[in-house]
Amino acid sequence: MSEDFRFTLKTTDGDARLGEITMPRGQIRTPAFMPVGTAGTVKAMYLDQVRDLGADIILGNTYHLMLRPGAERVARLGGLHSLIRWPHPILTDSGGFQVMSLAALREIDDKKGVTFKSHIDGSVHHMSPERSIEIQGLLGSDIQMQLDECVRLPAERPEIEKSTEMSLRWAERCREAFGDQPGKAMFGIVQGGDIPDLRIRSARGLAGLDLKGYAVGGLAVGEPQDVMLDMLETTLPELPAQKPRYLMGVGTPDDILKSVARGIDMFDCVMPTRAGRHGLAFTRRGKVNLRNARHAEDLRPLDEESDCPAARDYSRAYLHHLVRSNESLGGMLLTWNNLHYYQYLMQGIRAAIAEGRYATFMAETQNDWARGDI
Numbered sequence: 001m002s003e004d005f006r007f008t009l010k011t012t013d014g015d016a017r018l019g020e021i022t023m024p025r026g027q028i029r030t031p032a033f034m035p036v037g038t039a040g041t042v043k044a045m046y047l048d049q050v051r052d053l054g055a056d057i058i059l060g061n062t063y064h065l066m067l068r069p070g071a072e073r074v075a076r077l078g079g080l081h082s083l084i085r086w087p088h089p090i091l092t093d094s095g096g097f098q099v100m101s102l103a104a105l106r107e108i109d110d111k112k113g114v115t116f117k118s119h120i121d122g123s124v125h126h127m128s129p130e131r132s133i134e135i136q137g138l139l140g141s142d143i144q145m146q147l148d149e150c151v152r153l154p155a156e157r158p159e160i161e162k163s164t165e166m167s168l169r170w171a172e173r174c175r176e177a178f179g180d181q182p183g184k185a186m187f188g189i190v191q192g193g194d195i196p197d198l199r200i201r202s203a204r205g206l207a208g209l210d211l212k213g214y215a216v217g218g219l220a221v222g223e224p225q226d227v228m229l230d231m232l233e234t235t236l237p238e239l240p241a242q243k244p245r246y247l248m249g250v251g252t253p254d255d256i257l258k259s260v261a262r263g264i265d266m267f268d269c270v271m272p273t274r275a276g277r278h279g280l281a282f283t284r285r286g287k288v289n290l291r292n293a294r295h296a297e298d299l300r301p302l303d304e305e306s307d308c309p310a311a312r313d314y315s316r317a318y319l320h321h322l323v324r325s326n327e328s329l330g331g332m333l334l335t336w337n338n339l340h341y342y343q344y345l346m347q348g349i350r351a352a353i354a355e356g357r358y359a360t361f362m363a364e365t366q367n368d369w370a371r372g373d374i
């Protein structure tokens with residue numbers, strides 16, 4: 001059991017990076033896609049299935065778990081890993097983003113942090129930077145995120161500047177609260193909206209804190225993909241090359257390909273799981289919406305060459321029926337297919353970088369999607 005958190009940069013292909021994070025609970029092969037486990041479960045999946053797909057790490061949701069069953073209760077129950085039976089690394093978001101997305105009656109104060117009413121029972125909660133780190137510690141999280149504020153785009157400079165400065169101050173408070181926990185890590189989150197000089201200011205401020213990893217936040221919040229990619233090109237050169245970079249909330253397979261090409265190592269997104277529950281399948285030939293009537297009598301599977309039973313052994317006609325009937329098996333099979341496809345894509349990305357052929361891999365993959373549904 002290595003006691004420390006270590007990131008090894010194995011090789012690069014242009015700005016694309018092949019790496020590995022070593023932690024006491026296991027290795028994380030990067031570039032990595034981290035399935036989102038919202039309330040202690042990756043919806044519609046058994047966690048050993050998630051592991052068998054090749055996931056090295058999953059996300060837990062501080063906001064949901066602090067409300068139900070409660071952070072202290074999870075600690076009394078032995079921590080998240082043993083409760084949900086996932087012995088591998090878990091990354092938890094700090095909760096601020098989820099408060100802004102889900103909670104009612106929210107208030108943000110530089111000193112006190114976030115005050116909000118639970119979307120479950122209306123109870124009032126306060127979350128300071130220190131409390132967010134305390135909650136993530138009680139959950140047993142291996143990689144903890146600073147409490148930050150993510151400004152939705154489009155937004156004006158004064159709002160973005162004020163928010164970015166506050167998030168920087170919160171990063172320092174979170175680093176103090178986190179202290180020195182060998183084998184665990186706290187990542188800072190770069191903000192700055194779509195304004196280059198604020199992105200540089202935020203990245204340099206965080207780089208000065210010598211953190212174990214850096215997330216790029218404040219993106220995938222409504223801006224066009226080219227704006228997101230421009231902000232990566234502005235931000236990433238300001239971050240230490242020897243530390244992992246995590247692009248929060250991203251994204252589609254195309255977002256991932258293009259962000260890896262610019263130097264991102266870690267991704268999380270609800271897309272494959274949420275879309276699966278809504279009848280959307282990601283395949284090597286692009287997306288297939290199983291709600292569409294054209295599948296009603298199509299006996300072909302999603303992908304007869306796949307090694308995932310959900311993609312290989314079930315007809316589109318049956319998947320269409322399950323989705324139209326709102327049967328839970330529909331969401332289960334499509335979530336299984338989608339998480340398999342995302343891990344298959346990440347494995348292809350890692351192999352291509354290792355062999356110095358990432359540009360070709362990216363072009364061929366995008367071409368396959370464009371050929372559409374055979």
Ligand SMILES: Nc1nc2c(CCNCC3CCCC3)c3[nH]c(NCCc4ccccc4)nc3cc2c(=O)[nH]1
Nearest residue numbers: 036059060061093094097150217218219220248249271
């Ligand atoms: N702390 C923090 N978190 C962010 C997140 C949440 C990342 N997933 C957390 C998991 C932990 C538990 C739940 C999620 C983001 N998610 C997105 N976009 C999602 C876009 C999207 C929305 C719906 C479907 C698909 C994509 N941008 C994000 C920016 C930030 C940010 O600045 N700060």
